[in-house]
Amino acid sequence: MSASAQTGQAQPGQQRVGWYIYGITTKDVEINSGAPAVGDPPGKVEVVRHGDVAALVSQVDVDRPLGRPDDLLAHERLLDGVAAKAPVLPIRFGAVVASREAVLDELLTPHGDEFARALREIEGRFEYLVRAKYVERAVVGEVLSENPTVAQLRERLAGQPEEATRDERIQLGQMIAQAVEAKRTEDTQKLIEAVESVVVANAVRPPSNEFDTANIAFLVERERQSDFENALQRVAADWDGRVTLRLLGPVAPYDFVQPPAPPQ
Amino acid sequence: MTVQTSGGGGGAIDRPSSSSLADVVDTILDKGLVIDAYVRVSLIGIELLTIDARIVIASVDTYLRFAEAANRLDLAQSGNSQGLPDLLHGGQQQGNQQQGVEQGKGQAAIEGVTDKLNELTDQVQQLAQPGRQRSGEGE
Numbered sequence: 001m002s003a004s005a006q007t008g009q010a011q012p013g014q015q016r017v018g019w020y021i022y023g024i025t026t027k028d029v030e031i032n033s034g035a036p037a038v039g040d041p042p043g044k045v046e047v048v049r050h051g052d053v054a055a056l057v058s059q060v061d062v063d064r065p066l067g068r069p070d071d072l073l074a075h076e077r078l079l080d081g082v083a084a085k086a087p088v089l090p091i092r093f094g095a096v097v098a099s100r101e102a103v104l105d106e107l108l109t110p111h112g113d114e115f116a117r118a119l120r121e122i123e124g125r126f127e128y129l130v131r132a133k134y135v136e137r138a139v140v141g142e143v144l145s146e147n148p149t150v151a152q153l154r155e156r157l158a159g160q161p162e163e164a165t166r167d168e169r170i171q172l173g174q175m176i177a178q179a180v181e182a183k184r185t186e187d188t189q190k191l192i193e194a195v196e197s198v199v200v201a202n203a204v205r206p207p208s209n210e211f212d213t214a215n216i217a218f219l220v221e222r223e224r225q226s227d228f229e230n231a232l233q234r235v236a237a238d239w240d241g242r243v244t245l246r247l248l249g250p251v252a253p254y255d256f257v258q259p260p261a262p263p264q
Numbered sequence: 265m266t267v268q269t270s271g272g273g274g275g276a277i278d279r280p281s282s283s284s285l286a287d288v289v290d291t292i293l294d295k296g297l298v299i300d301a302y303v304r305v306s307l308i309g310i311e312l313l314t315i316d317a318r319i320v321i322a323s324v325d326t327y328l329r330f331a332e333a334a335n336r337l338d339l340a341q342s343g344n345s346q347g348l349p350d351l352l353h354g355g356q357q358q359g360n361q362q363q364g365v366e367q368g369k370g371q372a373a374i375e376g377v378t379d380k381l382n383e384l385t386d387q388v389q390q391l392a393q394p395g396r397q398r399s400g401e402g403e
Contacts, residue, residue: 076292077282090295092297093292140337154335170324170328173326173328176334229277248283254292257295
């Protein structure tokens with residue numbers, strides 16, 4: 001426990017350490033010694049318990065930069081690994097407190113009851129991330145065949161020098177973008193409806209690419225996981241050649257945790 | 265490592281066994297519990313960058329990419345196998361400079377993304393410096 005006395009205060013010739021917090025889980029969780037951890041070299045993940053809840057933490061050297069790709073991956077992999085076995089509330093990347101005591105005094109003690117309640121709510125439920133993406137040729141082809149005006153403009157511009165038709169090409173692209181946006185709204189809704197009866201909740205994330213169809217997090221009960229996958233499979237079959245589907249999970253419930261109310 | 269789930273005919277779902285860095289950036293920088301105000305400090309820069317990335321979807325560059333996609337589709341659907349090479353060849357002869365510009369643009373866009381990622385990493389690094397943490401006695 002010698003490290004617990006350190007407070008991150010600089011002392012000559014001494015490494016300054018902080019305690020990095022990954023998430024909150026139940027008291028009975030144990031972490032293997034080789035578990036992913038932030039830092040270079042990676043720290044050792046420890047479980048700090050308080051009542052029914054526990055924080056997953058590891059020591060970090062606060063004088064070294066945090067946020068390398070390996071750090072980001074370690075944060076998510078630890079949480080996803082725990083989430084497969086026990087309820088866990090992910091904490092946003094980058095949370096560091098000054099001491100092991102601070103994990104208890106500033107985090108677990110003031111928020112323990114809320115964490116316990118949230119953990120009970122998330123128990124037996126898993127997050128899945130579904131990313132659907134349009135097949136470029138298919139969706140642009142749809143837009144052209146459904147919008148004569150767009151098709152005519154494309155026809156008129158074909159073979160014309162690019163620099164002389166820049167404004168028209170922007171106009172053409174904008175019309176296609178609007179049509180794709182309308183399809184995105186409609187198809188996001190379709191996807192949600194296709195799995196609605198087998199999920200607890202959904203959270204729509206914003207598109208990150210112009211050919212994104214939908215980017216949705218779903219919360220699914222343990223017993224409904226195969227129903228969920230089957231429902232998605234039907235969507236994939238319906239959209240074969242038009243949309244590609246990517247399913248990630250189960251992962252920790254990143255999209256379904258609420259910030260706790262500030263302590264009184 | 266990718267596992268293909270095969271099911272009721274057609275339309276395989278891609279099921280990666282673990283998150284890519286892009287998935288992780290989308291997820292853990294933007295989601296999850298924010299436990300206290302001082303924790304947020306290290307994340308402000310990231311949030312701004314995330315918003316930037318979303319705005320890109322409605323930009324002139326996006327429109328031009330859609331227009332190009334429409335143009336490509338036209339060539340591909342014409343069914344004329346000589347059309348594409350002919351056009352490419354002609355384009356090279358007639359507008360070398362213009363093509364150079366277009367290529368340059370693509371390059372710049374890719375570099376822009378790399379810059380943004382580097383910038384993001386830098387910001388995470390800067391913002392995660394100990395000086396930003398609430399240490400009370402450290403300031």
